[in-house]
Each structure stands twice: as structure tokens, then as C-alpha cells.
Amino acid sequence: MKNKPMNKKSNQREANLPTKKTQQQNLNKINNGVFVFTRSLTVGELAKELNVGAGDIIKKLFLQKKLVTINQYLDDETIGEICLEFGYDFKKEEVINEEDFEKAQIEDKEEDLTERPPVVTVMGHVDHGKTTLIDAIRNSNLAANEVGGISQEIGAYQKVVNGKKITFIDTPGHEAFSAMRSRGASVTDIVVLVVAADDGVMPQTIEAIDHAKAASVPIIVAINKIDVPGANPEKVLNELMQHDVIAEKFGGDVLTCEISAKKKLGINDLLEDILLQAEMLQLRANSKRYAIGTVLEAELDKGEGPKATLLVQNGTLFNNDYVVVGTTYGKIRRMTNEFKQVIKEVGPGTPCSVIGLSEVPLAGDRFMAFPTEKQAKDIAEKRKLKKVQEERAASSGVSSLDDLYSKISEGQLAQINIVLKTDSTGSAEAVKGALEKLNNEQVKVNVIRSAAGAITESDILLASASDAIIYGFNVRPSAMIRKKAEEEKVEIRLHRIIYALTEEMEDAIKGKMKKEEVEVVTGQAEVRNVFKISKVGEIAGCMVTDGVIKINAKCRVLRDGAIVYEGQIDSLKRFKDDAKEVKQGYECGLKVSNYNDIHDNDIIECYEMKEKDNA
């Protein structure tokens, strides 16, 4: 029993096991005249489920000119048609395996649902005061238990307002918000859109509106910097209307308030607005369930190992719970709040920092608690396998630069996946940007992870799963990591200079280009006479001895087999007339751009750069 949380609430969770419920949902059944099915069925199976004769089904399909046998599988559409024919409505329910817990829509019983805190993200244009607002909220009305606690950045924190909690995500801006969404996680219930009253709606304000709308998350507008002379809140509201953000006072449904984050004015009004909006959203959750939620942040702590900030979104997470996160699992060994206070349980809508996971998960990964270690382990393993298969199928990456070389020449490669680890966030951005500039039509440089920090086991696994190369920039892997990389056959390349890193990648790409540029000689002419014409320079009277000489063609002047000059054909004449091209066997007069030292018997060689076809 030592491993199990000895808590009354936790025992209730057994009755709320999602896996059992989803399994029940997977059964085919007729419910109030609706036939619910979860997979394709044979004619015989469908007949049994609908309690009709298989022959009747075959007959109906025959009348539709469809010939089927009793053991033949029917597609969803045909099953639907048959149901309607026999007077049933129909519904296909997706089969949800327990390892797909992200998708599991486990219905909570009405009586188990209670109010949960809203989760808020602050967004807006740069310098409009997002960070100042987050700090102002964090430090306003410190509750008794918070005073003296050293606040640590765990990715989110809670504020108690009028006896109710509000959870704030620490990272402002829509980048983190959309990064989460791109990983399928939606954690935000309400977006606080900060708009500076002295600046108005700006590009990132509009981006933030777009992101919030795309995620169907309601916006509360915080018009900031009202203390600044010249601040014009009305103007802001008018500008917002053009983007379909319509304030209540203009007949819309968007709550707005005027604040000064710096002078701490209006902060309480904003907090109350958040509670009001939350009330309208009727945010509820079932604290009796096994916890399910999202990783907000994760890192490898030198002393404590993988450390993650989790946002519990439904259910309750207890210390000692077994959780599956992404493709890894572990036992929660310690949970703390943002004041580093050790806590024993965390309810819905609440963040906590945990240690005990076996690997560092990714921000945006979903997690779920399971009753036993075995179950958590099995599910993590299944998920790992599935992810590897999916990623293998999705990416045609390569696992080493040498591989890259041979694959491009086979014309196969579309994508080089890169996991990038650097010494700082700034360099991560810079290196990522430089690498992505190398993209062209044949090769896609895909940085699948770029982060500051040492190369970790999780990087190796990601690289291994997605056939990626790991680039370390000013970071070096430990011996353990090197070994792991060898085991997983992941290539790690280390650099200290961005230029060297991109050059290496560029070389690899060039080597692999299906079509290399090659030079093709298009014509040669021999110089017979040189005429000097004032203001024009030297004109070479030539005989075209091979191919064709074209105006504007690239050319070089050869003397005794050596290149003496490279330029282009500036002018080309047949007798006195301008010519576009002069063919072999004809005479011509030509001028080589910026060159006035042509000798008799020089060879003018024209060439073009052409794509070499390796095929």
C-alpha cells in the first residue's frame, strides 16, 4: 500500500477510471434507436447487432446493385444506409485505446463536476506591458501563505481573488500559446489582451486576436498605460472593433478594463473581469478522477533529474501517482507549488512542479495518471512505439550527414530533421534561423527542436525517433549521452561558430543536390583581328570555330590554353549589324565586357551553367 496514495479522494478515483469507461463505449449498441458502432462490421455481424436476417441485408444491398456475401465487411457508409433502411439512426464512435488518452472524451458524471479555476494567458504587442502586468498581478494582494515564500518561475502561478483562484501562465505572448496548440494542447481558457493606450492596436495585437479566435478562447482587453499623458482608451476600443473585438459598451461581448500595470491601477478590476468571464464559461472539472493535463515547462535539473511543470486540467494528481507523459512515465516523487512549498495533491486548473519522471517531457505534452506502475509503463511503451512508427512514416529524414549525401543523390531526400541544443536561448534562435535559411526546393531543413541546454536523453530519443541529427552549439554531451547516442545510432555534431555549422550543412546539401550546376561550353571563336575603337574599346574580329556565340553569354578569354579573363559578350555583330547569335563557320565582331587586352589567336569560349541531371 506504500505506493498508493492513502487518500479518500484517491480511492474514489477507481470508480472514475477512464480506461474502463472508454472500453464500455467501444461496444456496439443500440441506444434510443441509434445504432452506435465502433468499427467496420461484416454483413453477418451487422445483422446480429440489428437483430435482422443477414439475407435481408444482402437483399437490400442487392436492390442497390451491391453484391455482398455474409462474411464481407461493410464500410461505414453502407452500415449507415442499412441502419436507416431498418429504421435506426446511426453513429460511428471512434475507438479509443487507453494509450490515446489525449483523445479520450471521458464523460464525467454531472454530480462529480465542480468549479475549477480559469487558466489565463496574457498576450499583446511587444512593450505594451505584458510582463509588467504579470508581475503586478503576481505581487498584488499577496495571500498570507504566499508572503515570505520565495516565488519561483514554474511556468504558471495562481492568484486568489475574492476567495477564488485564477491560474496565470507565466510566459506571455502568443508564441508559447501557439506552440502548445501546435502540439495539440489547449490549456488557456481566457486570453488577456494587453493594448497600450498610447500606442493602440499593433501587428502583434492583431496576431494575438487571431490566435485567440482560432482557438475559440474569449478575450478580455486590458487597456494599459492609462497613466501616460495622451493615453486614448476610446481610440483603442475603436481600433479593436475593426478586428471584430467589440467591447460590451459598444454592444459586443468583450470585457474591457483600463489599467496601469506600472502604477498598479485597475488590476483588481481586471482580476474581477477574469472571474466574471470564467463564470460565464462555466469551467468545471471532476476532481475525483485520475489526473489528466498538460506539461507547461520541463527541464533537466542537475540534482533532481527531469523536472516538469504540469497543469492539471481534470482530476486530481497525488504525490506518488504514476503518470504517463508523452512517451515516458514515472512516479511523482515530489510536488511543489510556485512557492516551493511541498504539496500532496493538485486539483483541476492548477499548476505544480513535479520530479520523478524518467525523462524530460516536452512542453505541450499531455499527461495522465494511472493506478499502477505496470499500467503506466505499458502505456508509455506502447506510445513510444507508436510515436516512432508515426514519425518514421512522416519524415524522410536522415540520421547522418553522410547519409544525407547519398540520399540526395538518389533524389529521395526531402527533409533533414535537426535537434538543436545551444548555450542560450538567443543562440538557439540565431542558429535555427541560419539553418532554416538553407532551405531550398529539394531540401527542407526542419529544426524539430531548438532549445537552450545540454544535450539530453530526451533529445537523443527524439532524434532517434525522427531520424534527426543533433547539433550542439557551444554545448557538449556527457559521456553517458554520447553512449546513448551511439546505442540509438544518432549522430551528434558539435560547433562553436554558426558559420562553420551552416557551412557544413550547406556542403552536405550541395553534395546531395539531385541537380548540380555544371558548366556547359556552348561555343568557341578564334580571334583573327583586333580593332581598337575610341570610346568603345577593343573589338575582336573572330571566326566561330565551334557551336554558337551568343550576345550576353558568359565567356572567358583563353590564351595558350590558360584563362586570362572571364566576363561576358557585351556586343556581337555580323558585319555592321547587331546579331543575337553567330554560328560555327561564320565571322563576327565581338566585345568582351570590360576587357581591352585581346590578342590575335586568343580563343573566346562561351559557356552556360546548366543543371546536371544525375538520373
Ligand code: GDP
Ligand atoms: P511587454 O513587452 O509587453 O512584456 O512589455 P513590458 O512589460 O516589458 O513593458 C514595456 C515598457 O512599458 C516597460 O518600460 C514598462 O515599464 C512600461 N510599462 C508597462 N506598463 C506600463 C504602464 O501601465 N504605464 C507606463 N507608463 N509604463 C508601462
